[in-house]
Amino acid sequence: MSLIKQLWIAIAVVTLIALGGSLVVSTLSARHYLEQQLQVKNLDNATSLALSLSQMPKDPVTVELQIAAQFDAGHYRLIRLTSPTGDVVAEREYAGSLDGAPEWFTRLVPIKAHAGVAQVQDGWHQFGTLTLESHKRYAYAALWQGTLQLLGWFVLGGALTGLIGTLIIKHITRPLGRVVEQAEAIGGRRFVTTPEPSTMEFRSVVRAMNTLSERVRTILAEESRRLEQLRRQTQHDEMTGLLNRSQFLNQLDSALARDDAHAAGTLLIARVGDLTGLNQRIGRAQTDRLLHDLAGQFSDFAAGRANWQVGRINGSDFALLAPGEENAPELTAALAKQLHDGLDAHLQDVTVALPVAATAYAAGEARSQVLARADGALAAAEQAGDRGVRVDGGGKAAAPYPDLQSWRAALLSALERDGVRLGAYPVVANDGRLLHEEAPIRLLLDGVWQPAGYFMPRVARLGLMPRFDMAVVHAALHAISGDGRERGINVSAESLCDANFRGELFALLQADAAAAKRLWIEVPEYGALRHLAEFRTLCVALQPLGCRVGIEHVGAHFGELGDLHELGLDYVKIDSAVIRGIDANAGNQAFLRGLCMIVHSLGLMAIAEGVESESETRALPDLGIDGMTGPAVRTPSAA
Incomplete structure (x- = not known):
């Protein structure tokens, strides 16, 4: 439950308690006041009427008319004149209902006022005793209206207090939103720091979380430096x-x-x-x-x-x-x-x-x-x-097209004819579970399905990488919708820097949210590090869509991975140059073990690329690898 909701509940409870207490006190006080006023009125009116009757002739008709006139002129429940022997000489009584307040209210708060009693004289003799009692309905009406007004003022006051309290709480808890964002960022493996707020309680929390982020960042930086030293010792010429x-x-x-x-x-x-x-x-x-x-x-x-x-x-x-x-x-x-x-x-x-x-x-x-x-x-x-x-000149076969313009025409024609197909290379976890299938592009050129290495260098030289990468995205989403298997695709550095490509990619993934959640998108290491701002934009946009985002070919610049800790990545694929012959290379084993430790510290999955032998497959899990792909890796069914 949000703090604002809790505030409203607290205000409602406090208002109800205050209202209840005020209602009891004010109602009892008003009732006591009305009882006193009714009692004084009864006594005064009884004395005044008795004095009038004492000065008048005492024949029954005259007395009856005087009492009737007084009863009709005022608001009385009862006027009764009794003789000294107790006989009723004249009497008027109101038999109607008390319609000034609800019946339950009159039962809950009864008004008890004593009747006014006065003596009527006939010369030096007592003619009778006059009893007068005013009607209570007007007192009940006044008491009921006062209670309703008090209730209305309390409701209005509670609402204003809640609104003002909401604004105050929002102002006070504004730093709490940043604290929550920082906590979510740390939970998402993004070790960011935020400015310390002025509120003392929040300031201590933010300071502790900033300290945690800085400590993790420092540890990762120190481990990266040590690992870089180890890499240079094992992979580089000393002189x-x-x-x-x-x-x-x-x-x-x-x-x-x-x-x-x-x-x-x-x-x-x-x-x-x-x-x-x-x-x-x-x-x-x-x-x-x-x-x-x-x-x-x-x-x-x-x-x-x-x-x-x-x-x-x-x-x-x-x-x-x-x-x-x-x-x-x-x-x-x-x-x-x-x-x-x-x-x-x-x-x-x-x-x-x-x-x-x-x-x-x-x-x-x-x-x-x-x-x-x-x-x-x-x-x-x-x-x-x-x-x-x-x-x-190399052992290259004769070029199928004489110049770049011919290449452009052939490549674009293949795209327009829907001559795009995806390969399928399994990426398997250590427990044999299929993580996803790598899906490199295949293109139909001159009736033959050619691998990416055959035509992608020309695509890059012609500046067509964003168009081909978008074709791969379309094909991958279509394949996922068809069989439900997760696919992994590459996004080139050229496409990463293309704002139109990023916008089209986000729109396409939003339109097919179910398939987007089963898509793994990876960017080459050099592309992510050289275009960090664009890569950050990509990661921030893809995270709510449920896509997995990673970096491939990691190895040469691993020391800069610490700069990516705030992006919320999901995995890295370690370059085959590090994996090749790992079972017999003690230096690379130490380096890979340290690299996997840093990757795991960032909460990422470490996947080995280019695994070529069973011996490498057996050695990699002990070094910290979580999954692998390459010629020696088979799908669970094939295994």
Whole structure:
């Protein structure tokens, strides 16, 4: 029950108690006053009439007429004249009802006034005794009207008191609304702080809740820092700070398995020639500094690019993984120029051989094929000279369309012909329960259903991501309405930043509320962190609709997840680069265990992506994973 309702009940009870007491006191006082006035009136009127009768002739007719005239002129219940022997000489009595007040009221509050008694003289002799009693109906009417007026004033006063009290309570309890919102936010895993109100009681509550939020935030920040240190120790090269070989290859595997706009890309490798001889010529310290500066050049080149990764894959080889970048020649030339210029500025008297090679890759290729092409291109670059640059075109098949305009026409035609279908990849909880089905888009191009990795890079280059994401939403809601199974869909960073897409998405989900409650919507990690304001808008709008909202491909920037604690997320999907070979990688096991602990502290579900083997499936639950998806994961029925 709300505080306002309780206030109204309290006012009603207090008003009733006050009214009851006032009614009893005022009614009894008024009755006593009326009884006194009636008694005085009876006595005065009896004395006046007896005096008149004493001065008049005492014949029966005259006496009778005088008494009748007095009775008719006043409001009397009884006038009686009795002789000294007790005989009635003359009498007038009102036999009507008391219609001045309800009968129950007259019974509840009886008015008892003594009759007026006076002696009638006949000269020096007593002629008789006169008894006079005024009618009480007017006294009852006055008492009843007074009671009704008092009741009306109390009702009016109670209503005004309630209204004024309501306004006062609303003003006083205004901070209580913020306290409730903060409590609901903490219950929803959003650790926010609010300004302290002026009311002392509320201030202590808000202060305690703010302290709780800050404490949780501090704990999460400290755990994130410790986990980041562990990640750098286990996944990064100690001297250069770049990814070590095993983790870089895991990132390459993850990139080759992608099925989105960044499914294709470029792998670049640069090799420091004759590293042993360089150590002898300029010394170990200078060589280490050279390698460190070279790593910095790689990091600067990749800075700000979504999902680009830089690693040191052996003592002299540095590699750059550029998902989504298919213009390998231009990218390689830009990187080679930056690296070579940096070397010349660092060592002016010593020429350092630094050949650069690159190869394009496509979704679904094997890692060994991509690395073989990169090694071949690097060997050719070494043969071309100390600063040779070579690009391998990759093993891509001939493009089905000659230019982007042809791609645009084919893609839009497929959308218009309803050539959209969703895949179905199970996401299963540790207990075997199906959480949802991942539903990547499939498109009918030239009569063949193509996976997302085949056409999504072109969709991104053409700026069509919002239209394709909306087509996926329509298809997912239709599928949910058909079989009732929960679906998980991806929303790209481009769509996240499109206000029209967000508005259309909200309207569509509101129109189909039942299906919306069975929809899981996830945004890539880099998109959520780079466009935090838009992602916050999305989360706030989707929360009342019952959708599950999460982040996919979590790993590289996990330390920034603490910034998302107030958004009320439901789950995260941890990138396959962290999951790959987890059963045999003690360093990644420690990192994943800490990451899951932070995720659980935020109240989120941790789901592993790209699970490829039974050994990984067995190891993941012990590390804190709540669910998993990938080639090794089967639906409960299939299992």
